[in-house]
Amino acid sequence: MSNSFATIQSIAASTFRSTRDNNTTVEKDENGRLILAGDAFEEASYPKYLPTWDTTEHYEQLTLFEFVDPGTRANPAFPNLLSNSNESLKVKRLTPKFGTEVRGVQLSQLSDAGKDELALLVAQRGVVVFRDQDLADLPIEDALKFSSHFGRNHIHPTSGAPKGFPEVHLVYRSKNDSLYDSFFQEHISSIAWHSDVTYELQPPGTTFLGMLDGPETGGDTIFADTVEAYNRLSPKFREILSGLEVLHSGVAQAHSSRAQGGIVRRDPVENFHPLIRQHPVTKQKALYVNPQFSRYIKGLKREESDAMLNFIYDFISKSADIQVRASWEPKTVVVWDNRRTLHSALLDWASGERRHAFRLTPQAERPTEDWDEAKKKAEEESN
Ligand SMILES: O=C(O)CCC(=O)C(=O)O
Numbered sequence: 001m002s003n004s005f006a007t008i009q010s011i012a013a014s015t016f017r018s019t020r021d022n023n024t025t026v027e028k029d030e031n032g033r034l035i036l037a038g039d040a041f042e043e044a045s046y047p048k049y050l051p052t053w054d055t056t057e058h059y060e061q062l063t064l065f066e067f068v069d070p071g072t073r074a075n076p077a078f079p080n081l082l083s084n085s086n087e088s089l090k091v092k093r094l095t096p097k098f099g100t101e102v103r104g105v106q107l108s109q110l111s112d113a114g115k116d117e118l119a120l121l122v123a124q125r126g127v128v129v130f131r132d133q134d135l136a137d138l139p140i141e142d143a144l145k146f147s148s149h150f151g152r153n154h155i156h157p158t159s160g161a162p163k164g165f166p167e168v169h170l171v172y173r174s175k176n177d178s179l180y181d182s183f184f185q186e187h188i189s190s191i192a193w194h195s196d197v198t199y200e201l202q203p204p205g206t207t208f209l210g211m212l213d214g215p216e217t218g219g220d221t222i223f224a225d226t227v228e229a230y231n232r233l234s235p236k237f238r239e240i241l242s243g244l245e246v247l248h249s250g251v252a253q254a255h256s257s258r259a260q261g262g263i264v265r266r267d268p269v270e271n272f273h274p275l276i277r278q279h280p281v282t283k284q285k286a287l288y289v290n291p292q293f294s295r296y297i298k299g300l301k302r303e304e305s306d307a308m309l310n311f312i313y314d315f316i317s318k319s320a321d322i323q324v325r326a327s328w329e330p331k332t333v334v335v336w337d338n339r340r341t342l343h344s345a346l347l348d349w350a351s352g353e354r355r356h357a358f359r360l361t362p363q364a365e366r367p368t369e370d371w372d373e374a375k376k377k378a379e380e381e382s383n
């Protein structure tokens with residue numbers, strides 16, 4: 001496990017170390033919860049979303065649940081999401097194939113049909129940036145009810161969460177944080193491409209990240225299109241990858257959290273997933289591997305597996321022509337499909353401004369390489 005994992009995941013996933021490394025400290029409240037100490041609560045725009053780490057929490061392993069993607073029910077003309085009669089609607093495609101920015105739509109006001117269309121739009125465009133959202137102003141229960149339309153809300157094994165709401169994953173870097181300096185003493189780049197919690201048997205699909213406080217400039221999030229990455233490969237190379245399975249592991253993340261004095265809410269799991277994943281709604285195929293949680297390709301020798309995975313990581317990370325950068329404004333909510341994108345936080349602001357965001361992470365289906373094949377196989381087995 002590289003250092004970059006431990007440090008960057010503390011920004012992107014656990015946030016524990018970053019709050020310990022710098023001027024803000026944590027303390028225990030009367031119930032044994034770790035909370036931010038000092039002036040964090042007074043100064044944050046959304047104190048109800050500040051991270052806590054409940055050391056007394058422990059959850060059993062996740063169980064399988066049936067998942068039908070809401071995008072399968074959507075009207076592809078998007079009448080409930082991108083209505084022609086909405087005069088304030090502005091839709092801008094950020095690149096031809098990947099990424100869209102929408103103004104004039106309030107996510108919290110969508111009907112169920114509108115939410116179905118949102119799932120379809122995000123599946124098609126990979127990442128959609130919504131401006132001027134009020135999701136953070138709702139009670140946290142209501143935000144979670146909203147995201148539960150897209151799947152079962154995931155409880156992260158290690159990250160900070162608002163008190164009483166373990167289903168909310170928080171990204172937090174405090175004011176006057178010194179991580180920028182300490183990180184770049186040891187590293188050249190802060191990029192840590194990943195898809196979220198892919199070690200789960202049913203990893204997330206449609207995923208929401210809402211900005212609560214952020215630097216005036218900096219702290220963008222970068223996304224890569226893994227459908228286009230797959231399509232760029234030659235048919236011969238795609239054939240070589242077809243049928244391969246990759247181990248995704250949550251063990252190192254749990255160890256790293258424990259080592260930093262953080263929490264582990266649920267014992268870590270490891271699961272094999274197909275290296276090529278077909279989207280249940282668009283039927284597009286995508287490369288489904290990521291440098292943070294993928295460990296090796298089943299059946300290959302270690303050097304063979306490393307060479308194959310590193311080739312994929314390398315060409316995706318340097319292909320700026322399949323990437324998009326989402327910039328944040330106050331009240332921006334970015335929605336991405338974790339099944340067909342990779343993303344990375346960026347650590348590029350040394351101004352000492354707080355960055356605080358909340359993520360709602362509905363889980364989706366168990367990854368499958370080919371839905372027709374899977375159906376055929378299931379029918380043969382039942383005969
Ligand atoms: O902070 C960010 O820009 C992204 C963090 C992240 O990786 C996530 O919330 O999944």
Ligand SMILES: [Fe+2]
Binds near residue numbers: 012194196343
């Ligand atoms: Fe992430």
